[in-house]
Amino acid sequence: MRLLGAGVLPGMVSTILITHLHSDHITDLNDLVTTRWVMMPVNIPLKVVGPTGTRQVVDAMLNMLTLDQGYRHAHHEDLRANGPLTVDVVEVGAGESFSIGEVTVSTHATDHRPVDPSIGYRIEHDGKVAALAGDTIPCPGLDDLCQNADVYVQTVIRDDQVKQLASLLPNSQRFLDILDYHSTVSQAGQTAARNNVKTLMLTHCVPAVQPGQEDDWIGAAREHFSGNIVLGPDLTFAEV
Ligand SMILES: [Zn+2]
Numbered sequence: 001m002r003l004l005g006a007g008v009l010p011g012m013v014s015t016i017l018i019t020h021l022h023s024d025h026i027t028d029l030n031d032l033v034t035t036r037w038v039m040m041p042v043n044i045p046l047k048v049v050g051p052t053g054t055r056q057v058v059d060a061m062l063n064m065l066t067l068d069q070g071y072r073h074a075h076h077e078d079l080r081a082n083g084p085l086t087v088d089v090v091e092v093g094a095g096e097s098f099s100i101g102e103v104t105v106s107t108h109a110t111d112h113r114p115v116d117p118s119i120g121y122r123i124e125h126d127g128k129v130a131a132l133a134g135d136t137i138p139c140p141g142l143d144d145l146c147q148n149a150d151v152y153v154q155t156v157i158r159d160d161q162v163k164q165l166a167s168l169l170p171n172s173q174r175f176l177d178i179l180d181y182h183s184t185v186s187q188a189g190q191t192a193a194r195n196n197v198k199t200l201m202l203t204h205c206v207p208a209v210q211p212g213q214e215d216d217w218i219g220a221a222r223e224h225f226s227g228n229i230v231l232g233p234d235l236t237f238a239e240v
Pocket residue numbers: 020022112115135
């Protein structure tokens with residue numbers, strides 16, 4: 001849904017990069033895979049790049065879609081002629097690099113334990129660098145990932161607000177546990193400053209940013225980082 005909102009049709013996507021296999025990062029993959037397969041005139045498998053375990057997730061997802069595939073094959077003769085829905089899974093480890101078209105991608109170890117392995121992607125083209133960190137606490141691999149990046153995208157939480165909210169919840173410890181393995185906004189600011197990035201983009205904000213609180217969120221990173229800071233809800237663009 002967000003890709004369409006950004007003007008990207010499923011068929012325009014050749015490759016998906018997955019940082020880790022938490023449900024909130026992967027459970028809409030099946031929609032993209034199916035819609036892309038149905039909409040494309042030719043059957044070019046989507047490439048899904050991710051850490052070890054990605055193949056297990058994709059295989060189970062394709063299994064879930066077996067009935068749907070049968071309905072669509074039964075309905076569309078030309079789709080049937082295109083053959084089965086397949087996905088090209090590439091499992092990568094930290095330290096590997098590969099190309100997508102003219103873009104070079106390198107992978108770096110992040111720390112989201114007990115989610116292990118988790119990786120971030122450093123995407124380079126024409127001297128420009130975008131660093132996609134995913135969920136992680138500060139760690140040496142994260143520094144390698146975003147060193148001198150033009151844009152460093154970091155998923156963040158507000159530890160102060162999480163603690164406040166937790167005091168209202170019956171199972172507060174389970175909510176507090178998320179502090180163990182996400183960067184806070186302050187830590188994202190520190191990572192950005194330490195690694196000389198140009199733009200820090202904050203995304204996957206927990207708790208959700210309430211209207212009017214935007215400056216407060218940016219301010220928490222600003223205490224540590226003097227570069228450009230963008231609060232990045234879905235459909236936010238950054239030009240490099
Ligand atoms: Zn996660």
